[in-house]
Amino acid sequence: MRLRFGIFVSAAMALVLAAGCSSSGDDSTSGSSGGSSGAAAAGNPVDVGVALPDEVKSKGKLAVGVKCDYPPFGYIDEASKNAGFEIDIAHQLANIAFGDPNALTLTCVTGSNRVSFLTSNRIDLIEATMNYTAERAQTIDFTTPYFDSGVKLLVPKASSVTSFDQLAGKNVITITGATASLWLTQCMKNVKQTLFTETSQALTALTQKRGVAFAQDDTLLLDLASKNPTLKVVGDAKADSPWGMGVRKGDTAMLDWTNAALKHLQDSDFFWTDFQKTVTDKSVQDQFAKYVPRPGNSLSYPSGSTMQC
Template identity: 35%
Template sequence: MKKFAVLLVVLSLIAGVLAGCGQSKSSSNEKQQSQEVSKDSSKEKSNEIQKIKDRGKILIGIFTDKPPFGYVDENGKNDGFEVALSKRFAKDLLGDESKLEFVPLEPENRIPFLQSDKVDLIMANMTVTDERKQVVDFTNPHLKVAIQILAKDNSKITSVDDLKGKKVIVTKGTTADIYFTKNHPDIELIKFTKVTESFQALKDDRGDVYVNDNLLLFDFVKDNKGFKVLDIRLEEPSPIAPAVKKGNKELKEWVNQELSKLGEEKYLHKLYDEYLKESFGDNVKNPTDVIVEGGKWE
């Protein structure tokens, strides 16, 4: 009986050792598979530019109703400051400025289009905010902007407090919309999807003022008598930057390097003279009040 008991103990110990080896081997295999998956995932993320090259074109989201940044000209062609910059990106990335597809956007669908891979890059007057940085990645900036108020020449408004009891027109998804919703929920907002609709609503007296990026408002007053941009900045100037999908570090870094390279030839100054100077007139004293050459925010 004693021998039999000893034999059982020995067999039990051998079974335990074998089980431990099996678990160790299984754990080792799982760890190796996990590392391989991680490597594959990392490799996939690092091939974003190669995907664009394999496709043969870059998908860039733009505005079509925001002159002088993105609009459709009299010949039905996309044009504007950000459109021209997008073409230069395509030329330097793919060797031909025509190797791109412009995807029309509205302010409220910019982020969803990026998240669903309908675009690789957003070039649609997108102001950098802390909220947006949670869901997309911004490159270095190419423009700077402030939120201001567009009103009729006879307007008596001198501060944001004067907007209480007024109807304030905003475009959905813009920083102006976000600003009032967050900071002044007591002010009535009249919201429209398109910038053109918002401007028309103000002309038709469906609201007392229209609030948006001052760069767009400056262009509007140039061709529309009877309106003025009030000398009230709702916030300090903020950067406007291209945006990529969250985690797309490769394309983000490429754009940053491209902006730096273009800064050496003062390329944004050239685009300013071509697209912005006439539109802004005396409202902008210095091009650097609007453009951020080389992506260097100061």
């Protein structure tokens, strides 16, 4: 199913907790309700000019680690199915690989465990709202990017906090392993971080005033603010960097195939077409249009560190 950017986030969070998925890493094979590509009939694999690695081909399914608490990119819908922009991409990759959009095993991951799930061979690919950083690139290999975002702050409407400069010495809510937490650790050592593994926990902590702000990717914060009239998004974007998928370090066969598949989706304008279906608010579409790869509009990673203070 599709969500307007900002439709019943609280309900989505509750469904995540009920499913027990986002922190446990349980496997779930999505059906056709998981994305637009899931409705397609099985057919022949798509030739993208690079062979699918034999190890993946022999399994007959693509194993992808995804977010399950991050609407509208990756979440659990009312039917207890994986849904969202990234889920639709995963279905497309399965269709390219096997001619079947449901030849797919989706594993819920968090910011703190997604890399370990990959390096321990529990998944073939990370597709979980992961910003590129030079530090992460030392452990895994990044595919070409498929989205872009930066870190901002979610605060109560009545809050006097308008920038990161005002956080010194204060408690700030963050997600373990997320770019926001990494940036604060490096650039604002006098900030006291209150860490959580799930968005729902962080949002609850903010409403309970256990921190002056919730630092996270602007894409998620805009969604949360749109459904919580007592909250607002503030601050200039920090650690702005594209999102990439992650493959095991040195696995050139998987990296080359995934990049070729992503190029195929970009050339067909799939990313933008699906983003418009997933995020139906025109003003939000306009805001993020330049952050989606399209024919003639490729994203690129920064040459230096994204953790600049």
